[in-house]
Amino acid sequence: MYIGVDCGTQSTKVVVVDVEAGRLLGEASRAHRLDEGENGRREQQPGDWIAAFREAFKAAVTQARVDPQQVRAIGVSGQQHGMVALDEAGEPVYPAKLWCDTETAAENADLVARLGGEAGCLEKLGLVLQTGYTASKVAWLRAHHPERYRRIATLLLPHDYLNFWLTGERVAEAGDASGTGYFDTHRRCWRHDVLAEVAPELDAEQVLPRLIEAEQPAGVVRPALARELGLRDDVLVASGGGDNMLGAIGTGNIAPGLVTLSLGTSGTVCAYSERPVVAEDAMVANFCASSGGWLPLICTMNVTSATNRVRELFGLDVAGFNERVAHAPIGAEGVTTLPFFNGERVPALPQATGSFLGLNSVNTTSANLCRAVVESATFGMRYGLERLGPLAEGASQIRLIGGGARSPVWRQMVADITGTPVVCPQITDAAALGGALQAAWCDRRATTSLASLCERLVHLDPGASAEPQPASVEAYHRVYARYRDALHRHHAIPHN
Incomplete structure (x- = not known):
């Protein structure tokens, strides 16, 4: 059995998939609260995603009528671009600013200009920075909450944060990283020089998560959490990805x-x-x-x-x-x-x-x-x-x-x-299904292609x-x- 998770703007969804039978056995979702304010502020508490995951996981497994001990791997999809800035203890220094937050428009315009306009962005990143991307959110935090900014030890995206909670590992993959605004989408690597423009006081080597390939595991579920969820102690967590990337896999x-x-x-x-x-x-x-x-x-x-x-x-x-x-x-x-x-x-x-x-x-x-x-x-x-x-x-x-x-x-x-x-x-929650497919690919990567898994389940x-x-x-x-x-x-x- 494989678990697919989609942490979206409105809710976290969990699906239970039987690859051998080519069927979705159970699904559940739990809603999030969205905090909105003036100037386009749209934020969420990362802790709400964890609470929603816990509840949706238990409900989906119950609906599927399966023993959690049968689960082999988990794949997480997440809303893109959200800024999850953590301190040394792994706690958020500020609520997650989301993809739909437009409060950082001025910071984004300034960053585009400092990178050489559209042409400079395309040369360095392979795309042009947009207000929704993570980069301007970090610059905004630096300008408006310097005391919180100075506490940053790690910069993650929403799906990276759930992977971190599941495994204790701070990793990222190229798909979701593409939307940060400090990642070279042509060469598939972090741009430390661009992050230096965004956040000159931060050490890119320290705050950016380790990059892994799409088929590689982020790690295994932490022992204490595995016991809580009723899982075995060797359950893999796939690299995961942004909701658009996992939605593409799910279709x-x-x-x-x-x-x-x-x-x-x-x-x-x-x-x-x-x-x-x-x-x-x-x-x-x-x-x-x-x-x-x-x-x-x-x-x-x-x-x-x-x-x-x-x-x-x-x-x-x-x-x-x-x-x-x-x-x-x-x-x-x-x-x-x-x-x-x-x-x-x-x-x-x-x-x-x-x-x-x-x-x-x-x-x-x-x-x-x-x-x-x-x-x-x-x-x-x-x-x-x-x-x-x-x-x-x-x-x-x-x-x-x-x-x-x-x-x-x-x-x-x-x-x-x-x-x-x-x-x-047939399965319209394509991002959650994509998470389960990627989890199966990660677990079986030595013997099974992603294409064959899609043929079986899409x-x-x-x-x-x-x-x-x-x-x-x-x-x-x-x-x-x-x-x-x-x-x-x-x-x-x-x-x-």
Whole structure:
């Protein structure tokens, strides 16, 4: 048996997978609290992730009806970019600032300038620093909380922190490390000189975790924790990775030709590449994959986070919200949303706010506002697909994951807006499944390939697919053009 874990923004999920039978036996999740404040502050307490893991693990194992002694390895996926700064005792010096935190926009702009602008970032890192990345969070802590900054002994990402709690080892792998902003994504190594620009007082050799390969173990579960969880004393913990990297594994996106699109709290579009990508567009992140290779990626910050704002505004449950969306026409009778409630990364608008445009006395209905926010969140994903260029243009299929993928109306909308067939994996918690697959790969790396494991466990759901409808595709071309006009008018984003 193998355990997959996904520590996301809203919850930690745990799945129990039987590789031999090719089945998921049990799953559970426990919610986290998100602390939000002015200026785009979004933080969480790392201790909440541990509490959620403990509860979700026990619930998933109970549901699976398995003896924890059968577990051979654990793989952890985590929300990318979060800053987990630890002191000498391994305790956080400050709450984890998350991927969606935009309070550090000024520090990010300063770092980009000091690294030589976009060209300098691309040369040193293979990507352009974004406000959501870890680097500006460390610089922000240095500027605003110098006494806490001076206590930093280790810099980890959320999944690295859970691995550290599980094993006592401070390690990292290339996929998640790609999003720190002080990692060379072409050469797959830390950039000590860049960290020196971010945090000149810190010794990179001391504070950065040891890098391991994707198929290598981070360590074994600590004896005391193994006893608490009912595990054997030799359970491996795989390298793990960022949620996007493990989500790609969980959809079988480990070879060229597929696109994974996630309708989660944020939205991501990624496509596997066997070589690092030299992107023409600075918004394309040349991340490494957690399966070897690379995973060029686009991330938007407002997907279910935006739709849930509107759903809750009208006091609707998910079913009621989806019903309103389905009853409004394509284009929401002229209502356009710029759904930037969390600022935005793609396009780069960290200080942007949300807007509803085109409202009049006839079209201001709950159905139209619900539909407009879903359409506009999806337009943001199409904008991201266009940035990926040939990697996405050659894809014959989009594999759709995340909470939004459970909605038939949203699946059809993605197919119509992108003009591409859409299908969902049977296991929609792809990042948690990816963690379990990577755990099995780590345990069996001498005899079993990751590709064979994906073939055994990544099954598509023909009942959760959608083909683009020509009339709707044509209608959405016009509505998307209206959305792009709004981006241009309100945020000076060019049409190209």
